[in-house]
Structure formats: structure tokens, C-alpha cells
Amino acid sequence: MEKSYKEKAVKKSFWKTRKGQQLLTMGMFLVIPLTLLVVFTYYPFAEMVKFSFYKMKYSTPVDKRVFVGFQNYIDVFKRDDCFGALRLSLYYMVGALIQLVLALYFATILSFKAKGGNLFKGLMFFPYLINGIAIGFIFKFFYTRGFVLDTVLHVLGASYENLPYWLKDQNINNWSLVATSVWRYFGQNMVLFIGAIMSVDDTLYEAAALDGANKPQIFKHIILPSIKTIVTLNVILSITGSLSSFEQPYVITNGANGTGTYFVIMNEIAHVSQKVGLASAMAVVLLLIIFVCTILQKLFFKYVFREAKD
Amino acid sequence: MAEKNMTVLNYIQKIVITFLKYASLLLMGTMCLLPLVSCLITAFKTETEYKSTNVMTLPGSFLNFDNFIKAFKLANMGRAFLNSVIVMVVVLVISVIIGTQLAYVLTRFSFFGNQIIRSMYLFASLLPSVAMQVTVYNIMSGLHLVNHLYGYIIMMCGTDVISIYIFIQFMENISTSLDESAVIDGASYFKIYWQILFPLLKPAIVTACILKGVSVYNEYYCANLYLQSKELHTMSTSLYTFVGPMGSQYNLICAGVIISFTPALIVFILCQKQIYSGIAAGAVKG
Helix, strand or coil: CHHHHHHHHCCCCHHHCHHHHHHHHHHHHHHHHHHHHHHHHHHHHHHHHHHCCEECCCCCCHHHCEECCCHHHHHHHHCCCCHHHHHHHHHHHHHHHHHHHHHHHHHHHHHCCCCCHHHHHHHHHHHHHCCHHHHHHHHHHHHCCCCHHHHHHHHCCCCHHHCCCCCCCCCCHHHHHHHHHHHHHHHHHHHHHHHHHHCCCHHHHHHHHHCCCCHHHHHHHHHHHHCHHHHHHHHHHHHHHHHCCCHHHHHHCCCCCCCCCHHHHHHHHHHCCCCHHHHHHHHHHHHHHHHHHHHHHHHHHHHHHHHHHC | CHHHHHHHHHHHHHHHHHHHHHHHHHHHHHHHHHHHHHHHHHHCCCHHHHHHCCCCCCCCCCCCCHHHHHHHHHCCHHHHHHHHHHHHHHHHHHHHHHHHHHHHHHHHCCCCCHHHHHHHHHHHCCCCHHHHHHHHHHHHHHCCCCCCHHHHHHHHHHCCCHHHHHHHHHHHCCCCHHHHHHHHCCCCHHHHHHHHHHHHCHHHHHHHHHHHHHHHHHCCHHHHHHCCCHHHCCHHHHHHHHCCCCCCCHHHHHHHHHHHHHHHHHHHHHCHHHHHHHHHHHHCCC
């Protein structure tokens, strides 16, 4: 408001003034990122909401698109391959919890002196740096009948007849995929927690050691309280992450045999069957769910922090 | 007496804990390594070896690089690596420049809309990228950006929120008194940004480059969607060559997989410390 008034008052020398310089810098620095943000996030988002009310393909010309109202949304909830796929997220949530516990455990061990600690840390972290497609091949190979996992279990005493088909058997295949997800991401979680544990004041550990506290006590009374925030944050993030789990089923099984998570199905509906309207509606529904989860987590955090202050 | 009992107990407890500690480390270490080692073993096997021996049997020779050479040629991985490097370098440079500039404006100038822009980025971070591609695809083809390296690069720069957060957070911790004294000395805003703040942001830039670099190098979903012609394959999508008719020649596939993550492995070994601290720093944003 001040700017525009000034703009008119001192027209000629305006761009030389501080205010003018500031505006100029702002314009120069903001135009590219904001354009990108609008073109690749907000415009597609608006389009998505619009498409979700139409029956259309990518190639359908604008005037041939059929407005169907809320039909796509009704379909999302009616078709059992759409909304029902969300129940697969439960597997991934369980996996995420296991992953956090493992990460926390190994982070605690590796934050203190351990022989070969750096090597173990590296081994556990490295899977995070492998690209998704490679992961897909590695685990297709790993789980194939008679290959890596079967051989190892055979050596350990299991007979081949009793072993399931890890990626086909519907009782187990989702767990197989969740395991790869844990394999891939737990190291990253662990490194994160190690960072948090390392930032705890060293004198606290020394004092505890002087008082004769043992490892579990140190963990419970010193480590856990000081990394509570980051752990809680990760627990909550894993919920939204599980809802949108996509990579492992996409690259390993391509959603076959009942492993299609919500996004795998959505991807197929969008890019293979080209039901863009339905896919958009699916995306919007999940976005709303994620949005609600995020608001709940914000409230939860507020509550937790108020508790902590009291 | 009681005291002595305590020390014996303590001693036993210590041994048990140490044993459990190393046992669990070894177990987990093995589990992390097993899929990769099996891949490595298989990659060195000849066709006949692969067909006749068990997957975990060691190959006749660890100097048999035939599979690697064949996989490298077949998937055109030299070109793919070049593409990946080009994409990564350009994306990193552009996102560092626009990210730091954006952070500079948002943390140093108070103006109407500052909070709105921040909220816009926050909301953008909630949108899962796979879901967005349903319509981004439409836009990309409308702008004729599909099947061009630069199109993919522009898109990758546009969908970046994490590094912006890192820059904002870091910039907020740099005292504004620096800017103020520079203003008194008559420095322009651009000069303040470029000559004073940008050099100070170095740790944040390293962090952002590591996080972004990993995700760009490994990105395959959009690369597959927007870089369809074979010469445009990146390191990760070049592996798609092995899908289909070669789908069961795992000696070849494993070699390809190993080639694809070797650059990451080398960088990891060289910059372990920076990568770890980058990961840890990137998570603090909340």
C-alpha cells in the first residue's frame, strides 16, 4: 500500500530509492520460483480438481470432455480396487513402526563406541542411496523361487516345499514388499536419529555414568526425552507416508497379485487406462485425507508441546 | 558381600549386553548386505554358470567383467550417466540460486504476501508428486517439454520444497545486523545477497545439494514419464532396458544394477561425513 502511493509520488527517481531497489530485487528474485511453483504445483492442482469432475482421456479435446459431476468421486468409493486399496497402507504403517524401532535401537548402539561402528552404519545406510528401479530388480531377484532368500532359508533348515512364493502368495507378498521398504529406508532414519542423539550434551552422559546408570537407564532417561520431538515427527510422517506408499509395489510387483497400493492403482488408471477424471478424483481424495492428517498432527504437536511446558 | 554380588551381576549384565549388541549389529548388517552381495556374486557369473549353479555359489572368477561390459553397452549406460550428470548439475545450480534468492526475499523483506508465499510452499510440500503427475503430464505436453532434457530439468527445479526450507531456516539464523551495516555502506540488495549472505550459506547449500542430489540422481518416475526416447534415458531409467525379453537374465541385470549405483557408492565413500550430517540437518526442519 505504501509502495504504490510512493510509486506515484516520486515517479522518476523511484527505482533509485531504497524502496524501489527493494521492489526491484523482490521482483527479480521471486519471478522464477513463483512461476515454477504456479506452473508445476498450483496450476496442475487446479486442473486436477477440475478434471475430477469430467470423464476424459489425455487425448480428449477440451470440447469433447463430458462433465459428470461427482460421479468420479462416487466411483472412487464404490469401486473396490480404488478406495479399498487404502487398506494396504496398514501393512506399510506396521512396517514403518518396525522401521522406527529398529532405527532407534541401532542409532543408540552406534552413537556410542562400537567396534566397526562406522562400517555398520555405512552398510545400513547405503540402501537409501540406491535408485528405485535397481531396488526393484534386486528384490525381484532376491525373492524369486529358489533364489537368494529361499537358498538362505534352506541352509538354515527350511525345506523348499514349505516356503511360500514371496511375491505371489497373497498372504505374504505385501509383507515382502514392506520388508524391502524397511531395508531401504531404515538406515536413513537411523542416521537421522544418530544426529539427534549426538546433539545431546555430552556432560549429561558423563554425569549419568558417574551415577552408575546402565545403558537401558541412559536410553530411557537421557536419550529418549531429548529426541522425543524428532521421533514423534517421524511417527507422524510415516502415517502420511504409508497412505501414499508407491515405490516398492510399483517397481517390484507392479501391483500384481493384490499388492497394488492406492497410488499404484491411481497411476495405472491415469497412465494405462487413461481414465484421467477418475485418477484425478482419487488423487484429490487422498490429498484431502493427507491434509486432514497433517492438521491433526499439527494439533497433536501443539498439545504435546503444551504438555512438555507444564 | 552384597556389594560383591552386585559387581558380579553388573559384570554378567555387561557381557550379555555386549554380546547382544554385536549379535544384533552383525545380523542387521548381514541382512542389509545380503541382497547386494547376492547381486554382486551373480553379476560375475557366465551364462552357463548362472544357469547351472545355485545363486549363492561363488562364481568361477571375480575377474569376469563380461556381464558388466555387455550390460553397459546394451543399456547405453555411458550416455545415461552423462544425462544424469547433466540433469543433476543443472538442477542443483538452478535450485541453489533460486532457492537462496527466494529465502533471501522471504527472510529479509517484510511485505504483504510474505506469509502467503510461505504457506504456498508449505501446502505444496504436502502434495505427493506421483499424484500431481496426473495433471503435470498434461501441462508438460502442452508446453512441449516432454522428451527434452531441458523440460525434465525445468520440472525438477520447479518441484522442490525441501531445499527452500533449509535455506529459509538457515538464513533466519544469520543476524540481520550484517545486512544493516552493508546498507549503511551503500551496498545494493543484490550485493548483500550475493557477496555477504550467499557465502555464509555454504553449509546449507551443501546440505541441500546432498538431499536434492540423491533424489535427482535416483529419480525414475518422472524421468520415465518425460524422457521416453532412448538417448534421453538417465542412469536409473536405463535399467528399464532389462525389463521384458531379458527379464530373467539376472547375471546381466545384476551387473547393470551394480553399475547404476556405483557412482553413488563412490560419492558415499568419499563424502560420508557430509552426507550423514546433510541427512540429519535436512530433517530438523519439521
